[in-house]
Amino acid sequence: MSETKKLSLHPTQIVVLAFGTAVLLGTTVLMLPISTAAGNETDLVTALFTAVSAVCITGLTVVDTGTHWSGFGQTAIMIMIQLGGLGIVSFATILGLLVSGRISLRDRLNTLTEAKIVGADNMPKLLRAILLVYFGFEAILAAWLIQRLHFEYGYSFGDAIWFGTFHAISSFNNGGFSLYSDSMMGFNSDFFFIAPVMFAVVVGGLGFPVLIELHERIWKLNRQPGGKPRRFSLHTKLTLGATAVLLGLGSLFIGALEWNNPNTIGGLSGLDKVWNTIFAAVMPRSGGLNSVDISQMDTATWLGIDFLMFIGGGSASTGGGIKVTTMAVLFYIIYTEIRGETAVNVGNRRLPRSIQRQALTLVALSTMAILFTTLFLAATTDFSLDQLLFEVISATATVGLSTGITADLPDFAKVWLSVLMFIGRLGPVVVASALALRVTKRHYELPKERPLIG
Numbered sequence: 001m002s003e004t005k006k007l008s009l010h011p012t013q014i015v016v017l018a019f020g021t022a023v024l025l026g027t028t029v030l031m032l033p034i035s036t037a038a039g040n041e042t043d044l045v046t047a048l049f050t051a052v053s054a055v056c057i058t059g060l061t062v063v064d065t066g067t068h069w070s071g072f073g074q075t076a077i078m079i080m081i082q083l084g085g086l087g088i089v090s091f092a093t094i095l096g097l098l099v100s101g102r103i104s105l106r107d108r109l110n111t112l113t114e115a116k117i118v119g120a121d122n123m124p125k126l127l128r129a130i131l132l133v134y135f136g137f138e139a140i141l142a143a144w145l146i147q148r149l150h151f152e153y154g155y156s157f158g159d160a161i162w163f164g165t166f167h168a169i170s171s172f173n174n175g176g177f178s179l180y181s182d183s184m185m186g187f188n189s190d191f192f193f194i195a196p197v198m199f200a201v202v203v204g205g206l207g208f209p210v211l212i213e214l215h216e217r218i219w220k221l222n223r224q225p226g227g228k229p230r231r232f233s234l235h236t237k238l239t240l241g242a243t244a245v246l247l248g249l250g251s252l253f254i255g256a257l258e259w260n261n262p263n264t265i266g267g268l269s270g271l272d273k274v275w276n277t278i279f280a281a282v283m284p285r286s287g288g289l290n291s292v293d294i295s296q297m298d299t300a301t302w303l304g305i306d307f308l309m310f311i312g313g314g315s316a317s318t319g320g321g322i323k324v325t326t327m328a329v330l331f332y333i334i335y336t337e338i339r340g341e342t343a344v345n346v347g348n349r350r351l352p353r354s355i356q357r358q359a360l361t362l363v364a365l366s367t368m369a370i371l372f373t374t375l376f377l378a379a380t381t382d383f384s385l386d387q388l389l390f391e392v393i394s395a396t397a398t399v400g401l402s403t404g405i406t407a408d409l410p411d412f413a414k415v416w417l418s419v420l421m422f423i424g425r426l427g428p429v430v431v432a433s434a435l436a437l438r439v440t441k442r443h444y445e446l447p448k449e450r451p452l453i454g
Contacts, residue, residue, distance in 0.1 A: 016426060019055060019084075023422065026051030026080045035073030042068075045411045052418040054080035056425035057318055059176015059288030059400020060391075062407045062414060066179040077177060078166050084425070085173030085204070085318045086134055133211050134172070141200050142168035148193055171200040174318040176288020176400025184279075188291040189272050194279055201287035205313030206243065210236050234349050235325060239314045242324035243285075246311060250281035253304045263296035284308035286319035288400020295404040299386050302403065306390055309397045310366070320398030320424055322366050329359040362427070370396050373420060377413055391417070396424045 029035060030047040046062050053060050054077045065074065145164035149155040155163065163179055170177045180186055187193040203211070213236050232240075255277040258265040265273050265280070279291045284305050297305075312321015329344075333356055336344045344351040373392045378385055387403045394401050395417040409417070 019422065019426060022055045022080065022083060023048075023051050026055055026076065029076045030069075030073060035070055035076060037068060037070045037073075040068050045414050049414045049418050050077065051080065052421050053400070054175070054177065055084040056398050056421045057081055057084040057173050057175045057286070058320070058395065058398040058421045058425070059170075060395055060402060060406050060417070060421070061177070062409075064181050065177055066181060074166065074179065078169055081173050081175040081177060082169055085169075085175065086130070129212050129215065130208060133208070133215070137200060137203060138168050138172050141172060141196055144196050145193070148190075152190075152192075167197070168200070171197045171287065171289070172204040172318070174201055174204050174286040174288065174313065174320070174398075176286075178289060182293075184289045184291040185293065188268065188276050188279075191271070191275050194275060194291055197289065198279055198282045198287075201282055201285060201289075202243070202247075205285045205287075205317045205319035206239060207314035207317035207319075209233075209316055210239050210314055234346060235315070238325045238328040238346070242328045243314065246285075246308060246324065247278070247281055250284070250304070250308050251278050254280045254301055257298050257301045257304070258292075261296070261298065264292040268292075280305075281308070283401060284399055285313045286321065286397065286399050288394075290401060294401055302386055302390050305401065306393050309393045309399045309401065310370075312397050312399070320396075322362055322397075326359045326362055329355060330363065333359070366396060366424075369420060369423065373416060376416075377409075381410065381413060383409075392420065395420045398424045 027044075027047045030051055031042060031044065036042045040063075042063075049060075049062050052058070063069075065077065069077065142165045145168055146160045149164055150157055150160035166177075166179055169175065178184065184194055184197065213233060217232065255265070255273075258277070258280070259273065260266045265276050268276055276291050283289055285308070294302075310321055311327045312323055313319015315323045315325050317323075328346075329351060332344050332346050332351065336342075344356060370389075370392050373396075374385070374389050377383070377388045377392065381388070383391075383405050387405050390401075390403050391405060391409075393399070398421055406414075
């Protein structure tokens with residue numbers, strides 16, 4: 001007797017399909033005449049690029065978000081940013097919980113795959129925490145920006161609500177979209193506007209596991225038996241430590257090169273230079289907003305920002321890139337190899353070999369995608385190599401910063417960058433595992449033989 005095997009998809013495949021469906025729906029909505037402002041036209045490539053950039057919370061644009069799109073189109077973009085940040089699968093599961101009051105095992109696996117949270121056995125509690133973190137931070141930031149725009153800049157209350165809400169969602173989700181043609185440049189002398197935006201980008205880029213752990217172990221003062229405070233997990237330590245180091249070194253690097261540049265930070269005065277230097281170091285995490293003109297920066301500054309964008313934010317966050325924990329793991333692998341040791345240790349913990357292989361694989365795939373695309377565009381367009389490298393890394397790491405060439409790229413380049421943004425949002429390893437139909441496990445090992453290295 002033969003049994004019909006039920007077709008089932010791996011959770012990672014469902015994540016890819018969910019994001020792909022969201023992109024197709026977003027493209028369709030943006031193609032509607034109601035989405036485009038009067039006097040403008042939207043072609044398929046523009047709609048596709050914008051939808052991918054919004055769903056994949058990148059922020060690269062080929063048209064001015066504030067003038068090309070109507071209020072309906074801007075609202076659609078804002079919703080796509082929110083869905084992309086929260087996670088299409090997680091969002092659908094949350095809706096299922098609210099409607100039915102229960103969650104299936106398959107929904108649990110799908111959500112955990114999207115959020116990359118291991119060991120979360122209480123799914124309703126996890127989803128409530130995600131909702132609290134997301135909408136709580138967004139609501140607080142939106143309220144602050146609304147009152148700032150209304151009382152300080154004279155916006156009508158309706159306009160203040162719209163602009164404040166849009167930029168709060170874009171900031172916390174590391175979306176990179178702005179309704180202003182010059183992004184945040186109009187506020188670069190207002191510390192009380194750009195500082196909350198910076199803070200939201202950093203918090204959004206830490207990731208679900210870190211934020212939930214901070215909530216559980218600091219705000220709730222959760223303690224171990226005996227009254228001793230619980231130790232932070234290795235993941236949280238690496239994320240917070242690497243984030244602090246990168247933000248500190250990034251600020252020093254950008255400040256040193258741009259401090260006297262009259263077209264960027266040098267054109268500001270007093271403490272405004274400091275805040276905008278830090279702002280410029282924060283945004284490559286995947287924030288994608290800018291308070292000074294990126295196109296006027298020194299090419300050496302571009303290269304430094306390339307490095308920051310490539311690393312990105314924390315795992316399971318709204319940030320892109322290879323993630324700060326991946327970079328930290330690579331650092332400890334190199335440090336261990338230099339010392340001639342066999343086991344990679346971080347503090348009093350040993351890293352599994354599987355984690356080391358995942359880190360190396362992720363970096364290799366991302367690097368190959370960036371190099372191949374940069375070489376391809378260098379051979380087929382007239383832009384300089386440093387401009388193209390900046391643009392490609394920004395797309396792959398889902399950052400959204402640009403030297404100003406995005407709109408002038410040919411259509412085939414825009415489509416390819418859309419593919420990179422999609423892959424960059426989901427992660428090369430997730431995409432590869434989603435395409436693999438089965439995993440083959442060897443039940444034997446082959447003889448060892450060492451090739452020469454170096």
